Amino acid sequence: MTKANVHRIIPFSAVDGPGNRMVIFLQGCNFDCVYCHNPETIALCNHCAICLKACPSDALAWENGKVCWNEKLCHHCDSCIKACPHTSSPKVREMNIEDVISYMEKVKPFISGITVSGGECTLQIDFVKALFQRAKEMGLTTFLDTNGFVSQDAFIFLGDDMDMAMVDLKTWNKEAHRELTGKDNTLVLQSIRYLAEQHKLYEVRTVIVPGLLDNQQTVKMVSQLLSALDQNIRYKLIRFRPMGVREKAASLEDPSDILMEELSDIARNEGCKHVIVV
Numbered sequence: 001m002t003k004a005n006v007h008r009i010i011p012f013s014a015v016d017g018p019g020n021r022m023v024i025f026l027q028g029c030n031f032d033c034v035y036c037h038n039p040e041t042i043a044l045c046n047h048c049a050i051c052l053k054a055c056p057s058d059a060l061a062w063e064n065g066k067v068c069w070n071e072k073l074c075h076h077c078d079s080c081i082k083a084c085p086h087t088s089s090p091k092v093r094e095m096n097i098e099d100v101i102s103y104m105e106k107v108k109p110f111i112s113g114i115t116v117s118g119g120e121c122t123l124q125i126d127f128v129k130a131l132f133q134r135a136k137e138m139g140l141t142t143f144l145d146t147n148g149f150v151s152q153d154a155f156i157f158l159g160d161d162m163d164m165a166m167v168d169l170k171t172w173n174k175e176a177h178r179e180l181t182g183k184d185n186t187l188v189l190q191s192i193r194y195l196a197e198q199h200k201l202y203e204v205r206t207v208i209v210p211g212l213l214d215n216q217q218t219v220k221m222v223s224q225l226l227s228a229l230d231q232n233i234r235y236k237l238i239r240f241r242p243m244g245v246r247e248k249a250a251s252l253e254d255p256s257d258i259l260m261e262e263l264s265d266i267a268r269n270e271g272c273k274h275v276i277v278v
């Protein structure tokens, strides 16, 4: 039976693809971004038990050599996540397809589709494909939210079970990308090109972080690339927010309205027709 480590499921989202969507966040990531807003999605829990004492609600217990989470007792204060030294969470659940389908069935009348996100969801590609197949049988659309650091074979494997994808391009400069994420962006750019050629690239996203990245260069170069591939691909510019990030990124500042306006002008001037600033 195909299983996945699921970080959490959000029944309704209006920002993870078109329409109202259920979003399934899978645990585990192959990037380690300095500014990650959800660092607790990066690693798998190693059951070190350090977080046990941090829970004020007795929602965590030690059973059979593992930390077990009791959802009914949890009031989601995230004290456990703050206490975890391993960028993980004790609330990650191993779920099979039927577990997730039961969530989908409850909200199906109110959603247009599902988006599988992360972490980096393509690390659990067999589960993603099986889930997309079941979603399509239910008449739902299927979107992938990926960091793009994945071989083209993964997209070929998903085939038409995946409707479209959203890809992050964090910074254009390869060395800066390596410093930011731990990997360079060659594979990410290959993913963007391949998905666009297949007419499956819904959106590219860049988080704007003043003082850390050359935002102007990234927006200019990404916009040139997207307008050459297809001017209708959405380019979303996302303001960095210091909430929820690790200590080393907490002193970074969020961008001004003036900077966001300047960057959206650059994107439009380079030929992008759909520039979204959030």
Ligand code: SF4
Pocket: 044, 045, 046, 047, 048, 049, 050, 051, 052, 067, 083, 084, 085, 086, 088, 089, 090, 091
């Ligand atoms: S969530 Fe973190 S602190 Fe808690 S048991 Fe797992 S690895 Fe240890």
Ligand code: SF4
Pocket: 054, 055, 056, 057, 058, 059, 060, 069, 073, 074, 075, 076, 077, 078, 079, 080, 081
């Ligand atoms: S979020 Fe973590 S610490 Fe807070 S109540 Fe739930 S299990 Fe306990």
